[in-house]
Amino acid sequence: EAQVTQNPRYLITVTGKKLTVTCSQNMNHEYMSWYRQDPGLGLRQIYYSMNVEVTDKGDVPEGYKVSRKEKRNFPLILESPSPNQTSLYFCASSLGGPPSYEQYFGPGTRLTVT
């Protein structure tokens, strides 16, 4: 089944403890992206990647890192999480970059930083 998977789905952690949220797609997609969803703010793009080893900042990259060493994986790294990073995170992928290709979203990761 074609899909985008994220792990973990739920995570509660403490301020400053490094964490990684994994994202994997099995559709051979070139474009991958991370978003955070917050009440009243909608969806905001954190980072995106056009292909292996090619990444760029979205609108809210501060406090996050990404890497794209393999085409299928695009992990999101929080090296020193803070409470303002408590959010619902989505990974998405598409065959190519916008606007021509549909994005497919993962199920989301709910992160709480205390």
Add this chain to the structure above:
Amino acid sequence: GDSVTQMEGPVTLSEEAFLTINCTYTATGYPSLFWYVQYPGEGLQLLLKATKADDKGSNKGFEATYRKETTSFHLEKGSVQVSDSAVYFCALTSGTYKYIFGTGTRLKVLA
């Protein structure tokens, strides 16, 4: 910078009512416009899109027309169903690989 403004929700309608969710945008150049839908507990799904002025996107009975003169991309459906209850997001891309989303509008349809 580029931005998308959506009407505040929630929108509550009775089944078979007409739906309009307003979306306006600010962008340099010639953006492409999208509507995404998020059902409870799920990720977003593309509902429809339009890539140039006067294009009409349509899917599952929903429609939206790209109006350059009013910088709008309003979502409409003639007769909503309970199963349409979800959060709807308007979004754009404009000459880059970045997406800009609106804040979302929650729709609740009552039987």
